[in-house]
Amino acid sequence: MNLNLSVNGKLHAIEAPEEMPLLWAIRDVIGLTGTKFGCGVNQCGACSVLLNGQLTKSCSIPVSQAIEKEILTIEGTSKNLEFLRQAWSDGNVPQCGYCQSGQLIAATSLLDTTENPTDKDIDTVMSANICRCGTYTRIKKAIHQAVAIKNESI
């Protein structure tokens, strides 16, 4: 079917079966490859996007559910995403980097909903994202650091 998707503020008119997972519409039809495939079954978080601000595993929802909603992917920007990017760089967080798109989007969602997350808040949200390289301690530190950067910027 023909459908319109709004990704990072830009409208894309695409043709895709309505049951195609949003992940593949983003990657293979629109061609934004920053959102990653890791498991296909809502287990690893590599495909995380924000759908109308809601943290969503794009591998596990059909593209039809994203119509008329605003999609934020790693190629996009938001205030909290920028604070997190800064903190990720300051902390030299990534190793292979593959899961970090999803980690950053999940962390953005966390900061969007929780002003000053505790370690437990971080564990709750970020445990949906697997990093096989094992950068968890740096991710946790970087999320706290992003809050600090944010507070300094106000």
Add this chain to the structure above:
Amino acid sequence: MSTIHKIDRRDFVKLLGLATGGIVLGCSIGTDEKNFIPTKDSKGFHPNLFIHLEKNGNITIIASRSEMGQGIRTSLASAIADELEADWKFISVKQAIGHEKYGNQNTDGSRSVRTQLTPMRKMGASAKMMLLAAAAKKWNVAIEDCSAKNHFILNKNTQESLFFGDLVAEASMVAVPSDESIQLKDVKDFKFIGKTLKSVDLKDFTHGTAAYGMDIRLPNMKFAAIARCPVAFGTLKKFNKRYAEEVTGVETVFELPRIIPPTGKFFGMFGGMVVIAKNTWAAFQGKTNLDIEWNPGANASFDSETFKKTLTSRVHSTGKLVPGGHGNVTAAFEVAAKLIEATYHVPFLAHSPMEVPNATAWFQGNTIEVWAPVQDPQTARSELSHFFEIPEENITINVTFLGGGFGRKSKSDFVVEAVAISKKIKAPVQVVWTREDDIQHDFYHATSAQYLKGSLNRKGEVTGWLQRVGFPSIVSSFKPFSEYASGFELNQGFTNNPYLLENFRLENVQAEANVRIGWMRSVVHIHSGFGINSFIDELAFVAKKDPIKFHLDLLGEDRITNGDSAFPFYSKRLKNVLNKTATAAGWGKKLPKNHGLGVAIHYSFYSYVATIVEVSVLNKKVKVENIWTTIDCGLALNKDNIKNQLEGAAIFGMSIALYGKISMEEGAVAQNNFYDYQMTRMQDAPNIHINIVDAMKEPPTGVGEPGVPVIAPAICNAIFNATGERVRSLPLSDLGMV
């Protein structure tokens, strides 16, 4: 070993697509000079050498090794930049294609820095010498009157300075310094080496712009998924492709015959049924809809639980004697005050990098071009040349970022698949594995059984050590019917046991392979590290001695083993990392209730590692609270990167200890995805404390792998310390402990 060559600038400007002009330097690592004549290529995408300086001062450094998270692009570039006296802000890194002119590119065995640091430093140093000579000529002074600093050449007499970029034309006229004339910097003068540099790829990693294999998009590219027989080496019996072809986006469905590698090299591919589609999802759907009947073949009845019992019974009787033992264990056991026996198990493990195996290929009759996340691009190239009968010079392997490797991407079966399919459909194609494909068709880390028997005298000292091991050999993937672990595998911790043992005997038992066996991060050290450290802990307990003191006593007096090798073993350095870790962890301190500390040490990839783990155990559930690791890896090239690698190794080791298990039933892998082959997650992650020994005058040794083997035994020893319960068979999830 390394020779520096200067290349005609025009060829390189053309090749690199650079319009600004510049000087290019190359370094051949043990190869022939003809390799430095650049290959003509209309696509202009083949950077051939290591340093390219432009008039605006920008320097492009070529990374010859694959980047899979170990930070090699940054580390080797920093070594070049240090000797070159470059300003880091002008440095960018470009990935090399797979070509023997770069020397060995096999990114494996924790050896990139170990083998490439000196050649790369020479690259930088020779470029600096040429810039110095150019400036001296310009000023008409002696070279000795010039020095290089932060992207400038300084005139000591006049205090004048010249920017590197302004010396491009003159430096291009300077003769290349001879290898013997190259002088490397002293440790005290290092600017980047031994310090901390952040990854050069941070911006791409945080913006989704780093191109991994799966991110390659070519015009008119098709996507392919492959259904492979659930049982290793099984074949297609019959199939119905109708329902697959009905999926929207599916174009064709066909049979892909297996490619069997020649004995001794390459990997070939399984073959199966291929679904070609317009997008990845349609290919996956088509594959799901295939109705296939397989001939499972020789491995149809393989059951990993039965195999565990078989291996266990084999290690409980005499095996083949492995050379290198000494003394007489039988005699020692006869007069022992105490005899201790234990049997340990590690299951099969899958690598499961976050980026599944994938490759993009375009077979165009006389040429092949590949874009893939490969650890060993040269072997992939040779393999393609062999199977598809295309000369290597017509095969281009573009190395993308690897979304994790851990040894999986050393095996290029997925590249062979992509090329075979592209050849068949006469179009560029990207083969993508599902996560289920990845978990069910890996080159598995072998399962193992180990039996240890030790004797103590009345003073609680070890007098005899018998170890029998059995695990399917990696060699079986290259040479069928290899049914015993090979010498190179046993030399990963078993034959080179670091302890001073008066009576030591090692035996090897039969272990046939019924799945593809491969190497995974730290390889056989996973087995040896687990068995030996667990057993030492058991001996120390029976001897009523502190485990750390027991390790130290058994390591004996300071000594050097393999003194004539490039990397001798120093028992002192192993003791040092152990002592440092004990101090960091506060060994001996009073612990909270239900907490325990466990220790493990291991020497691998020429590095010395000690780890102490603190666990808490509540209602039989284990939580890893703290991990302290100390590494002595000789010269520490990029400190924060090493720290990151060791933190990651702790998490990787935890995945092995807590969850790692692949099992086979009726020949097929029982696990499917991350819900039943679990990984350590954020909620499991402990506090990790890394300490790097200052050993800048020693040659650099491995970093990526040595942090792994200590984790599982240290966790299990900590559990024993907390509860008195000994875990001898991994993983903890099998015992209901996580």
